[in-house]
Amino acid sequence: MAALNPLLTKVFRGPLDLNGPVIGRLFYLFEYARSYVEERLEAFDSRFGTDTSAPTFERNQKTSVHFYVPTTASVIYEILGSIPLQPDKFAFVDMGSGKGRALLVASEFPFAKIVGIELSDHLHRSAEANVARYKPESQQCSEFDLKCMDALDFSYGDEPVVLFLFDPFGREILQDVVAKLEASLRTNPREAYVVYVYPQYEDVLQGSRILRMVREGGPKWRPWSKYVIYAATTAAAASMGIEPPPLT
Numbered sequence: 609m610a611a612l613n614p615l616l617t618k619v620f621r622g623p624l625d626l627n628g629p630v631i632g633r634l635f636y637l638f639e640y641a642r643s644y645v646e647e648r649l650e651a652f653d654s655r656f657g658t659d660t661s662a663p664t665f666e667r668n669q670k671t672s673v674h675f676y677v678p679t680t681a682s683v684i685y686e687i688l689g690s691i692p693l694q695p696d697k698f699a700f701v702d703m704g705s706g707k708g709r710a711l712l713v714a715s716e717f718p719f720a721k722i723v724g725i726e727l728s729d730h731l732h733r734s735a736e737a738n739v740a741r742y743k744p745e746s747q748q749c750s751e752f753d754l755k756c757m758d759a760l761d762f763s764y765g766d767e768p769v770v771l772f773l774f775d776p777f778g779r780e781i782l783q784d785v786v787a788k789l790e791a792s793l794r795t796n797p798r799e800a801y802v803v804y805v806y807p808q809y810e811d812v813l814q815g816s817r818i819l820r821m822v823r824e825g826g827p828k829w830r831p832w833s834k835y836v837i838y839a840a841t842t843a844a845a846a847s848m849g850i851e852p853p854p855l856t
């Protein structure tokens with residue numbers, strides 16, 4: 609929300625945190641209604657026989673661990689359709705993959721593999737069941753690797769990567785996740801994109817010396833669908849008409 613409205617960001621910290629114990633419950637109810645309406649409009653689960661729509665607030669969930677709610681499917685299609693992927697080269701990594709909505713949509717794009725990282729065992733098992741059910745004719749990638757683990761413990765492979773984040777956690781964890789990606793890109797320079805949907809802490813990406821914003825989208829009146837895409841390499845940035853950031 610920092611990029612959307614700095615004042616609101618301050619207000620919604622501490623006890624008024626949208627993922628905190630008080631406001632979080634109300635926010636959850638709003639998200640529940642929103643997801644219900646979106647499912648009626650997009651019919652994602654009813655078309656594919658999956659179970660990704662309902663938000664889930666885990667018991668004793670820490671404020672820094674944001675509750676599960678799926679990304680609007682049409683927004684994921686729009687985002688991934690805008691990234692110039694060389695077929696079968698990129699890994700798609702969803703940090704905080706929840707029930708797997710973004711993983712399922714990503715499988716309709718030519719990724720080499722699709723990795724889901726989810727802290728909650730219960731959500732991780734839902735994602736496994738959803739992956740097993742999801743078989744659209746348009747599926748292009750069936751190499752799924754679902755891990756039940758903390759995003760902070762994830763190690764990147766050597767392939768180009770699209771890192772997908774839909775408001776999964778708080779600022780401190782995001783800082784560590786981005787620092788780890790930057791370290792991996794310094795050791796092994798390659799193409800990388802960071803997609804951040806509902807970019808509350810976009811200033812973390814803005815502070816990066818490796819990543820540069822190449823695209824933003826989503827209607828302002830639907831903050832949960834607003835997104836930014838940052839790119840890491842010369843080729844990636846240039847292909848989107850942006851002066852490339854130096855890899856240092």
Ligand SMILES: C[S@@+](CC[C@H](N)C(=O)[O-])C[C@H]1O[C@@H](n2cnc3c(N)ncnc32)[C@H](O)[C@@H]1O
Nearest residue numbers: 676677678679704706709726727758759774776
């Ligand atoms: C808003 S949901 C995003 C769901 C999914 N990415 C999508 O787009 O449909 C955020 C998810 O991040 C998970 N999460 C939060 N902190 C995490 C961490 N440190 N490591 C792994 N997953 C985490 C939560 O359990 C939740 O399922």
